[in-house]
Amino acid sequence: MNNSGTTTRLLMGILASQNFTSCLLGDRSLSRRPMKRVSDPLALFGGEVQLAAAGTLPAVIRGHLLHGANYQLPVASAQLKSALLFAALLADRPSRIIEKLPTRNHTEIMLRQFGADVKTNGDREIIVHPAKALVARTLRVPGDISSAAFWLTAGTLVPHSQIRLSKVGLNPHRTGILKVLTRMGANLAITQRPADGEPIGDVVVRRGHLRPITLGPADIPDVIDELPLVALLAASVPGQSNIRGAGELRFKETDRIKATVAILRQLGVTVTELPDGMVITGKPDWQITDPVFDSFGDHRLGMMVAVAALKAKQPLFLANSAAIDVSYPRFFADLARLRR
Structure with missing residues (x-):
């Protein structure tokens, strides 16, 4: 993962539902950053993520079919929200994710563009239905x-x-x-x-x-x-x-x-x-x-x-x-x- 916390946290949500085991490694800086904030809620979806003793990388992810869940985020974090959206997309039933405060919604917009059933209820509740497949699209990525x-x-x-x-x-x-x-x-x-x-x-x-x-x-x-x-x-x-x-x-x-x-x-x-x-x-x-x-x-x-x-x-x-x-x-x- 080099130095990318976003890549790490989003991949944790995706890999938790696969039928193989993965290991995520980071550089010295990333290996000091907290990852339990993602692994703990993933466990509510049935995810199995084993971290180092300090709650940091490396992360061993034993993938399998996840189940839907209802979860209220304890912190305002778009990275955590997006990781759970990806996990919910690959679960066996719909999930409901509630934000502490509204955060950036790039993931929700992108998933809808690719055909996912992701709905918002108000400005903090997101309902995700599992997707059997997504549809390829050509997108313009705006300047950051x-x-x-x-x-x-x-x-x-x-x-x-x-x-x-x-x-x-x-x-x-x-x-x-x-x-x-x-x-x-x-x-x-x-x-x-x-x-x-x-x-x-x-x-x-x-x-x-x-x-x-x-x-x-x-x-x-x-x-x-x-x-x-x-x-x-x-x-x-x-x-x-x-x-x-x-x-x-x-x-x-x-x-x-x-x-x-x-x-x-x-x-x-x-x-x-x-x-x-x-x-x-x-x-x-x-x-x-x-x-x-x-x-x-x-x-x-x-x-x-x-x-x-x-x-x-x-x-x-x-x-x-x-x-x-x-x-x-x-x-x-x-x-x-x-x-x-």
Whole structure:
């Protein structure tokens, strides 16, 4: 699985229903991430997943026919939900999955496009009927809004900027970063394009005049991957910003709360670390204490530092920059093109 938590958790849901045994391995970072949050609910469907003593990879999955189940997610996690949707799709009877809070619904949209019987009841209940077969389709995959978020942030921070992001995914459960940027006063123009599946469109971002923001638990699921960037934006705005209800960040490629706080403090910003977030007292001019930053082996934090360097008044240096290749191997090439 290398470094991919999404691949791991989704495959656990798929492999649990097969007629063979599988073993999933990860790199050092992925092997520290919690997997009981998937293996435990899969057991309610009859799944057999044996993890390491710490509840981490490697995972031995003894596949067999699963049974349908009713399950209420204890955390707002699209990865966990999607793993259970795949398991339910291959079970012997219908299943009912209830979310704690609505999360991104890419899996539900995709499965319907391939002919699966997946229905939603309200904004948190999903009913899945087993599928004997799916139907092949040709799909357009929109640009990833989580990758686009780095350019949205850069365009907001850097004077005289104007960046157009074309054919970006505008799924309402993924546009939390656009909503947060709008609330902070960013200068955005969004144009929808015709689509028969995932919503898609163009976004133009220009330098904006930002204000502090407060985010709570209800805001977090739609912006969970972009929170380090929100923190970076808050760090550049005079006043106090609060991020709460984001405890899930501690279980990413690294503890993103702890690491983000460390990066912001290195920029000379006052930050209070909380169990589920942080309080940031921003300022327009950073006093950088040490120009050598670490990605902590986390692709998103590495790109966050690169965006911060666009605003900094002195050169910044990034250690462990190869981590960025996990999700965006062309990042530095695109950055160089934008700076021409």
